[in-house]
Amino acid sequence: MVSDEPKRVAFIAHCLLNQNAKVEGGAKRPGMWEPVIDLLRERGYVIRQMPCPELAFGGARRFWGVREQFDTPLYRRHCRRLAKLVAAVIAQHAAAGDDLVLIGVDSSPTMGIDFTPSAPHWAGKPDIIEDDSALVRGDGIFIEELKAELAERGLPEPRSTGIRHWFADYDPEEELRRLGALLK
């Protein structure tokens, strides 16, 4: 029997459930990022995986990139096309009174929530030896488009945070505390 009780629903970045969508060299696990998936299941959240805009646009063999490289009108249109699909599902849950959260990836130019990588000087031959990009405050391109789509539809923005497993000072305990506070 399907319950009419409000549900807890987590909209998550694609790669948290599918590490194969990461750029080559970017996966941390064989299949999924269990620390988040396990916590969501423990807390009784319904998982809603979002599409991976970078995989569909740049392919599985794309190079690593920063926000300035992705921030083109065409990529934004691609992100908006996918954001419309996610917004349609968010609308369904919002109408049911469900509790919604959004979990992105804070090292991503596309899925960043609180941080996104920036390097205005990155261009041309892809032979950067040392990663000299900076993590700056702000949303990734897809997250910006999703928020714009939600605003156009009059839908609320879910509470949100980003996974930081690629930060140099990554602290798993801090992340679990932050996620725990988000999930209530």
Place this chain on the structure above:
Amino acid sequence: MNDPRARRVAVVADSLLETTLDELGRNGFGIIQLPPAGLDRETTGAWLEQTAEHVAEFRRNDYEVVLVDDGLLTEGLNAALDVLGVPPLPQYAIQPPSTSKLMPDT
């Protein structure tokens, strides 16, 4: 750079995600979740279209891709794959629960 991805992807029906997640995880699969029920036809079709784009890219790069299916969206998914020249995905055989508990102790 060390990258432990298993290059195995399972396209999973929304209704089967929770019950198959542990097994798929143990076997190293990453997951592409199919859209939930209750969306309008146009949105569901567009969702399957973008799913097929993900699948086509994985197949083009020789990732293993399988389907864990409840049959509700098979036709639409196959049509979207066909547009991209991708044949229907092989079905993943869900492992039956262990019968060891039914065996007498020896």
